[in-house]
Amino acid sequence: MYDPTVARLTxxxxxxxxxxxxxxxxxxxxxxxxxxxxxxxxADDQTAADVLGGFAIATMVPIIGVIAGTxxxxxxxxxxxxxxxxxxxxxxxxxxxxxxxVAIAVxxxxxxxxxxxxxxxxxxxxxxxxxxxxxxxxxxxxxYSALFLLLGTVSRHAVVFGLVYALVWEALFxxxxxxxxxxxxxxxxxxxxxxxxxxxxxxxxxxxxxxxVLLVAVTVLATWxxxxxxxxxxxxxxx
Amino acid sequence: MTTLSIDHVxxxxxxxxxxxxxxxxxGPGVTGLLGPNGAGKSTLINMMGGFLAPSTGTVTLxxxxxxxNEAIYRRIGIVPEREAMYDFLTGREFVVANAELHGLGASxxxxxxxxxxxxxxxxxxxxxxxxxxxQRVKMASALVHEPSLLLLDEPFNGMDPRQRMQLMDLxxxxxxxxxxxxxxxxxxxxVEQLARHIEVVVAGRHAASGDFRRIRRLMTDRPHRYxxxxxxxxxxAAALIADPSTSxxxxxxxxxxxxxxxxxxxxxxALLPKVARDHGIRLLTVSPSDESLESVFSYLVAA
Numbered sequence: 291m292y293d294p295t296v297a298r299l300t301x302x303x304x305x306x307x308x309x310x311x312x313x314x315x316x317x318x319x320x321x322x323x324x325x326x327x328x329x330x331x332x333a334d335d336q337t338a339a340d341v342l343g344g345f346a347i348a349t350m351v352p353i354i355g356v357i358a359g360t361x362x363x364x365x366x367x368x369x370x371x372x373x374x375x376x377x378x379x380x381x382x383x384x385x386x387x388x389x390x391x392v393a394i395a396v397x398x399x400x401x402x403x404x405x406x407x408x409x410x411x412x413x414x415x416x417x418x419x420x421x422x423x424x425x426x427x428x429x430x431x432x433x434y435s436a437l438f439l440l441l442g443t444v445s446r447h448a449v450v451f452g453l454v455y456a457l458v459w460e461a462l463f464x465x466x467x468x469x470x471x472x473x474x475x476x477x478x479x480x481x482x483x484x485x486x487x488x489x490x491x492x493x494x495x496x497x498x499x500x501x502x503v504l505l506v507a508v509t510v511l512a513t514w515x516x517x518x519x520x521x522x523x524x525x526x527x528x529x
Numbered sequence: 530m531t532t533l534s535i536d537h538v539x540x541x542x543x544x545x546x547x548x549x550x551x552x553x554x555x556g557p558g559v560t561g562l563l564g565p566n567g568a569g570k571s572t573l574i575n576m577m578g579g580f581l582a583p584s585t586g587t588v589t590l591x592x593x594x595x596x597x598n599e600a601i602y603r604r605i606g607i608v609p610e611r612e613a614m615y616d617f618l619t620g621r622e623f624v625v626a627n628a629e630l631h632g633l634g635a636s637x638x639x640x641x642x643x644x645x646x647x648x649x650x651x652x653x654x655x656x657x658x659x660x661x662x663x664q665r666v667k668m669a670s671a672l673v674h675e676p677s678l679l680l681l682d683e684p685f686n687g688m689d690p691r692q693r694m695q696l697m698d699l700x701x702x703x704x705x706x707x708x709x710x711x712x713x714x715x716x717x718x719x720v721e722q723l724a725r726h727i728e729v730v731v732a733g734r735h736a737a738s739g740d741f742r743r744i745r746r747l748m749t750d751r752p753h754r755y756x757x758x759x760x761x762x763x764x765x766a767a768a769l770i771a772d773p774s775t776s777x778x779x780x781x782x783x784x785x786x787x788x789x790x791x792x793x794x795x796x797x798x799a800l801l802p803k804v805a806r807d808h809g810i811r812l813l814t815v816s817p818s819d820e821s822l823e824s825v826f827s828y829l830v831a832a
Contacts, residue, residue: 295626295630296630299618302617306617370609371613373580373607373611374614376580377602377605377606378627379632521597524575
């Protein structure tokens with residue numbers, strides 16, 4: 291199911307100079323923000339939860355998920371270099387699964403790790419806030435990667451659609467329309483985080499059982515469907 | 530011995546028919562797929578390589594379907610026309626990756642790089658390669674598993690004459706070894722130098738198939754059209770039409786020239802200057818008006 295060569299090619303493409311800079315910018319911003327907030331307001335649990343929930347989980351994780359998830363396959367399909375993977379005796383779902391693992395790993399490293407560091411800076415993991423949001427980032431990294439990898443497989447405009455989902459649906463609709471919150475990776479991951487932290491600082495509009503089922507279902511279905519789409523991927527010629 | 534069979538294959542994109550009911554069999558040796566730009570060659574090669582499903586018909590390799598059959602790639606090597614190829618890797622890393630994806634090791638990659646004579650630049654990034662170097666590394670990646678069928682889409686595009694000759698030698702060698710090699714080209718001379726057997730595709734249709742010399746004869750035996758300007762067009766026309774090598778002459782007033790249709794190419798080209806000299810007529814312009822490949826092809830389609 292996992293092919294180390296596909297993984298190596300995907301890592302090298304994802305962590306190429308330009309993309310690595312984009313991937314590193316937001317985590318750096320989060321840590322600078324955490325240092326500034328801590329310096330200005332001191333250690334405060336509510337502030338820590340606001341920064342991690344409002345910036346790390348609501349904005350940074352989905353954007354990094356978009357870059358890593360769509361970037362793991364989209365550019366190869368766009369420029370046609372995916373032909374070198376497709377012209378091999380390699381099961382197409384293996385290609386997708388491997389790329390998913392890489393996208394998840396990259397998203398986790400660039401989102402969960404900085405979330406933990408920022409949390410520790412903000413309030414030294416008081417009330418388990420840093421750990422809880424880190425768990426949320428880890429969990430949502432998996433679902434976002436699967437979702438955006440699928441998007442990268444089916445659409446040439448995956449980044450745009452991904453950002454619209456991440457920023458408009460999750461951030462805007464999520465705060466305005468109650469129903470949208472139920473269908474939000476962010477809320478599902480927060481349900482898991484709530485379980486870790488306890489108390490009222492980390493909350494979700496979705497219950498843990500629902501969140502777990504939806505997280506697993508979205509990840510599995512998106513990965514399966516991406517594999518199917520790659521099996522039927524048509525590489526148009528130059529004509 | 531590997532045989533690729535294309536059986537009543539059509540492919541359309543929306544309302545556009547790119548490939549129209551083509552049936553052909555590609556056997557061992559080098560076969561040229563010839564056709565003008567936009568004729569449907571790439572679409573056809575994409576279907577042969579399993580990257581595009583035919584709208585109707587089937588493509589099979591020794592009886593096995595090519596579409597949605599990953600195992601078939603153990604026997605197929607593909608050199609795509611598109612340039613993109615993991616430019617951030619070195620040539621060696623790229624070919625090694627291709628070998629690994631076939632379950633082979635670095636030694637297979639090294640052998641392929643030696644075959645295309647790219648060892649000297651194998652540790653440079655692909656992004657620094659010239660078009661010809663890219664083409665050769667693509668070739669190495671397609672040869673790494675020693676496939677019995679090699680598909681190449683416009684492999685000579687952008688190559689200089691020396692690189693072109695090297696690649697031709699290599700493909701000839703592959704063909705002599707009993708591999709089935711198919712390459713596409715829109716350049717007649719390219720195909721002529723390399724392939725004895727050719728398949729001609731024009732406007733999505735299969736226009737001709739068989740030995741190159743036979744098809745070339747078909748092409749040269751067709752009526753040739755010339756545009757001629759002289760010091761006395763009417764006198765020249767009268768003298769030329771008396772000879773059986775011409776079948777028709779039109780005085781084109783708007784161009785101020787004669788449009789001559791010749792049926793015997795060799796005889797006409799010898800006749801024209803002789804007639805002009807005998808009648809004291811100066812020839813100002815003699816240009817073949819239908820020598821472009823497209824007109825050769827359209828003649829073939831009509832034949």
